[in-house]
Amino acid sequence: MPLAALKNVFGYDRFRPGQHDIIQAILDGAHVLAVMPTGAGKSMCFQIPALVLGGLTIVVSPLVALMEDQVAALKLAGVEAETINSSRSRDSNVAAWRRVASGQTRLLYLAPERLMTARMIAALQRLPVRLIAIDEAHCLSRWGPSFRPEYESLTRLGELFLGVPIAALTATADAATQRDIVDKLFAGAGKVFVSGFDRPNIHLAVDARTERNRQLLDIVRAHPGESGIVYCLSRDKTEKTARLLCENGYRALPYHAGMDAAERTHHQKIFMDAPGVIIVATIAFGMGIDKPDVRFVAHTDMPGSVEAYYQEIGRAGRDGEAATAHMIYGLDDVRMRRMFIEQENTADDHKQREHKRLDALIGYCETPGCRRQTLLAYFGETTAPCGNCDMCLNPPELHDASDSARIALGAVEQSGQIYGAAHIIDIVRGAKTQKITSAGHHALAAYGAGAETPKERWRSILRQMTGAGFLRLDVAGYGGLAITSKGRDLMAGTEIFQCRVERHGITAQNRKTNGKTSGVLADLNDEERALFDALKSLRRELAHERGVPAYAVFTDRTLAEMARKKPTDIDAFSRIHGVGVSKVRDFAATFLGEIAHAE
Structure with a gap:
């Protein structure tokens, strides 16, 4: 029965890996959490049961645009689907509800805040609801990369619709997030299916920030005529970056929460429909975006966690073809992210966990080994070196830089462990600045001890030392560097510091491939x-x-x-x-x- 629906409605001969077991569990009446990589077919895991079970399936989705697109696609496939949302006129929503109430509709897409009103719950309780599907379920967990308070109310669905299976689906949930979702939605009684996190068609690369604009333009030039997403930390940077790309001949559009909602929707529609458009966005853009031919995702600033990063790069290459995820980052990003965590109105244990999550992302950025191994290890998966990341394709040159590191640690300690990287570099290079003179730092033993090493190299050394855990950024001290216990071991000679020689830039030769794509176009003459x-x-x-x-x-x-x-x-x-x-x-x-x- 599920396979017949798959073929007759969607035209597919077989299920993708992991789909059948999830579908069968739902049809058996179980609550299910499905964690599947982006592009693995999560939607089919609730759409097929909706068709087989009959009655009404409620689909909870966080974004109006996503609901509209999924409903449109289902209707083209001959499935009676509706959405009631704030972008539609009252008459349109009333007409949609009449079709739902009459039994004509199989799937009804709603935002969580609309679903959980007393009036909507009461109306739906009078209908034959057979399944509730919660898309982007990580939004429900405070441990997830994009917690949304309105999702918390969904924890009442089990008691409001007794006996109705609930399917929660996401691409982004580590073990802690998974446990949190299952506990909140299913009181710990649901089945969990994890289909893996690997997206082998995405080439992974990270560059230390030197000249942000030039580096970004290099990334975009490697994708002529292709669609991409550029993520920026602030609204202002989003606007400026879109202008930069337009001035250099690209069709780029900004997208952030400060824009008028109609303009945001318009820009998203252009991006979805037109070829070769680049959207420049804050994290306000992207959740559930189902454009299959996004060829690159670029981060001009470090995301907040490995999960947030994984979710954002997951918008690339959903068609299985070669795609690139490229991040540009620096120590300022780390300081900013630490500050954001400290400024959150959350408990200390939550802040501590968020700092550890950020540590994991810094480790990903600074790894001298395969990036995919590091990324997947965070989610509990092991793999061989991937052959499709910058570290695999162009292994870094490593050398013992323990002596330079001890000079830096000496400057940090002698200056009181309260100064940032720029001032420490000025100390070790023997700079004659007003700040050094007024603080008396020209008299330190470390002053001028690293004068022969260029400033850019010192920046790289300090950043890698921070990433490797020899130094930590003191957020309360406005980005001051402090020595860790590991750093003390290095000073004592019981640790060594292996430093990577920095490489900058991306080329068309190293961004694609190694047979890592589905190649649907590769064999066309x-x-x-x-x-x-x-x-x-x-x-x-x-x-x-x-x-x-x-x-x-x-x-x-x-x-x-x-x-x-x-x-x-x-x-x-x-x-x-x-x-x-x-x-x-x-x-x-x-x-x-x-x-x-x-x-």
Whole structure:
């Protein structure tokens, strides 16, 4: 029964890894938490049970745009789906509710704050609710990367809808977040399915910040004509970065919470529908964004945790093709993130955990080994070196820099462990600044002890020492460096400091590959590629007419298979991957005509 729905409605012959077991558990009536990597098909895990169970499935989603896109895609597949949300007129919402109340609708998408009103709960309790699905479920946990207070009210769903299975789905949950979700939603009684976190098609790279704008432009130049997301820490930086990209010939649009909601929605729609658009955003953008052909995600500032980083880079390469995740970061990012944690109105144990999470991300940035191994180890997975990160493709040169590190530690200790990296560098290089003179630091033993080492190299040494745990940033002391117990061991000669020689920049040669992609376009010859491009243009027109994202009509994989197999009749067209019964009815004649015209 589930497999028949998969084929008839969505046009797929088999489930992806992990999907069938989750679906079966839901059909058996169990509460389920599914942790699956982005692009692994989480939505299908509740959409198929919704079709098999009948009645009504409630889908909780955090973003209006995401709800609208999923409903549009389901309707194109012939599924009766609705959303009631704040972007629609009252008349439109009333009409949608009438279809829900009449039993016509299979899936109803709602934001948590709309679902949990007394009036909506009372109305839904009168209907045959068979399943509740909570998308982006990490929003429910204070341990997750993007806690949303309105999600906490969802913990009452189990008692409000007794006997109704609840499916919580996310791509981003470490063990602590998983336990928190299960305890809150299912009182500890749910089944947990973790399908793995690896996204092998994403090339991982990190650069120390030297010239932010030049470094960002290098990243973007490696992706000519391709869609991407650039994440910035502040609204102001978002606006300035979008202008920078536009001035350099790219179509870039800002997106942040300070913009008018209509303008944000407009920019997101352009990004979803038009090719080659770069969105420059704060973390206000991206949750649940289902654009399959995002070729790069760039961070101009360090995210807050490994989970937040994993979630944000997960928007790249959802089609399985090669994509890049590139971060630019510096010690200032670490100081800023520490300060954010300290300024939160949370308990000390929560702050301590957040500092440890940030430590894990710093470790990822500073690792001299495979980045994917470091990233997956955080989520409890082990893997061989990936061959698709900057460390694997271009292994760093390491050397023993313990003597330089001891000079730095001496300067930190002798100056009172209250000064930041810039002043420590001035001390060791023997700079003649007003600050050094007034503090008397020209008389320190460490003064001038590292004068022969360039300033940029000292910046790298101090940052790597912080990342490796020899120094810590004292947030309360406005970014002052302090010596850790590990640093004391280094001063005593019982530890060594292996320093990496910095490399900067990204090239087209090292950003893609090594057979790490699904290669849906790789085996198309010139004639087939021309037909694929023609089918993409047709898809864009049809999507525009219907007001839906292009991928909701057909994915690139489906178009590539059409270009390769060139179906000549409806029967052959219906056997193409991703072509269900409804799409045969709506699109077969149009696409068959385009294919015949190309012959």
